[in-house]
Amino acid sequence: MSWDPVYRLVKQIPRGRVTTYGALAKALRLRGGARTAGRAMAATPPGKGIPWHRVVGEGGKLLIPEPYASLQRKMLQSEGIPILEFRVDLKTHLWSLGSSRKPSVKQKASRARSTKRRR
DNA sequence: CATCTGACGACCG
DNA sequence: GCGGTCGCCAGAT
Numbered sequence A: 001m002s003w004d005p006v007y008r009l010v011k012q013i014p015r016g017r018v019t020t021y022g023a024l025a026k027a028l029r030l031r032g033g034a035r036t037a038g039r040a041m042a043a044t045p046p047g048k049g050i051p052w053h054r055v056v057g058e059g060g061k062l063l064i065p066e067p068y069a070s071l072q073r074k075m076l077q078s079e080g081i082p083i084l085e086f087r088v089d090l091k092t093h094l095w096s097l098g099s100s101r102k103p104s105v106k107q108k109a110s111r112a113r114s115t116k117r118r119r
Numbered sequence B: 001c002a003t004c005t006g007a008c009g010a011c012c013g
Numbered sequence C: 001g002c003g004g005t006c007g008c009c010a011g012a013t
Helices: A004-011 A021-028 A034-042 A068-078
Strands: none
Touching (some): A004 A034
16 A cells, blocks of 8 residues: 555654654655545554554644554653643533533534535 | 545644 | 644545
8 A cells, every 4th residue: 555655664763752744744745744644554554563653743742542542652651752741631621611612512523524525 | 436534734713 | 722624635335
């Protein structure tokens, strides 16, 4: 598949270092941009020795959903990379005084498809 | 073959 | 800072 170059690069990330999807995409000139790099990781076949956990979002943010997220944190920490993460889950627990936002349980249904593409 | 789906990120209000 | 939109395109159905 066309992910080969991506995997090859990711495999070269030295222990204790990380990179971002955007950087990856840029380095490889992926036409789809960071997103394509992301898909490449999502399609990463396990057991191939590909250190997918060393690829994070721009700014060092961990974007992947569970159950990978916790695994990734664990692996990175075991490599000596501290994860700074304090902050409560404001998104779901913040009570906006008075009015403002409502904490409804609405799913974020990932990024809503653009207006034309609704289902 | 047609559609839907996103491990993103830049931009805008 | 936060939520929504847009571009982009390889797989899965």
